[in-house]
Amino acid sequence: MIDEKELLPRILHGDLKAFEVLVKQYQGLVFHVVNRIINTKEDKEDICQEVFMKVHQHLHRFEYKSKLSTWIARIAYVTAINYCKKYSSDNIVAHPADIENYSFTEENPGKLLDKKDVTEYINRLIAQMPEQYRTVLTLFHLNEFSYQEIAEITGMPEGTVKSYLFRGRKLLKEKLSVYLKNELS
Template identity: 60%
Template structure:
């Protein structure tokens, strides 16, 4: 078992995106399987955070990798492969949400305004032992643009320029969303910790 894990780790560590892309462009299916294994977690993470629905996310992920395969001949190494794939995942998910009318008007807002968390309160999380889990529940309630930039920046560790490439949002907007969303999360977590300490 340990040998299998070590072999898998070496396989991922040795991943050379240029070499893999060129092999796929030459029609080597095994190379595409390697690409999927390398990026399936990233794609699912992006898609699931936007849809908040596991079944939808699984369907969309399949569509994403079909698009990656059919479009890979256009990839010119002008960005990191992960950024290019994340953009396909983001756009495919947005298209899906719009097509099936799962995106509420409020999801498109650029302003938090008087936004507040409605379904996640300390009272409903009396048995919650993990603050991180509480934060993830809060992020799930944020408008789509806010949870998108939080996910890409903090969880997937993309830079501002990479998030701009993925979403098409200007870097100033990305920074603004991050600042305001983090402030909202901080205030809510402080209330949670205060409540938890007074139980």
Template identity: 60%
Template sequence: MIDDREIVANVLKGNYQAFELLVKQYQKLVYFVVFRLVKNKEDNEDICQEVFIKVYNSLHRFAFESKLSTWIATIAYHTAINYLKKYNKEVLSSYPEDMDNYHFTTETPEYELEKKSESEYIHHLIMQMPVNYRTVVTLYHLNEFSCAEIQEITGIPEGSIKSYLFRARQLLKDKMKKDIKFLQNERR
């Protein structure tokens, strides 16, 4: 792992190889943040490039008041949200009020489970969740950010983050139980 202070200092001195190292270090983080918000692959690639352009252009303002990863994730999150707003895509505030009537997919559970491995199946379920749920689940469980860091990245109050995490986990658990029950009934 690279030393963030050293890499930032080198990038600010004009060392492009240092910036390449920074990109390599954080490209997965940026991709995961953007990918969980924006579903179109081509758009994801463009947004990720835009994120690193913003990182490069703003790096002189980064004062190490937070972790570099948190700062970069914040830029990625806001760039993706701005894309969603600009193109009238699903925005963060849209989530179902009635969780019992929320449907994940039109495909049968058997088809989904046979077609994908367990992790791909869970990924598939996460991608069908409302944007705010999949965002906090991704940042918390996959990127291992704390609730305070997620608040810093997204601007969502910490209490709401905890609530979204609880609801998202419950949604996943309920959907997986229904799918397993469906599969068991199909096999009888």
């Protein structure tokens, strides 16, 4: 773990090695956030680079009011969402308002995988979810952000974060129960 209060001044004074340390520390987080919003590999790579350019460019604005990871995740989230809005509606998955009309892959999960592939199946289900559910589930369960931090990152009210997390889990539970029934049959 890096000491942010020591590292950030070095970056602000032009230390590229210090910035490289920051990138290595947070590249996984940035990729997770971007990966759950953007569909194409090339776009994911471009957006991740853009995120770190923005981090470097705006680092002087970071005021330690939140964790650095929260601030960077917020930049990643906003950059990915703005990219989707600007370039293509094909890059972003359905909005949660459409959830009643939303369908997952109709493939038989039992035929798709064996027990070793449950994680892959769960990731596939998450990838098919509306963007807001995907993002909230990822930030909470994979990146271990709190409700408040997710609210800061996404700009959603904390109650909305909790609601999306609840609904996303419910959808996963429904689809996993089908898988488990087929697996146990």
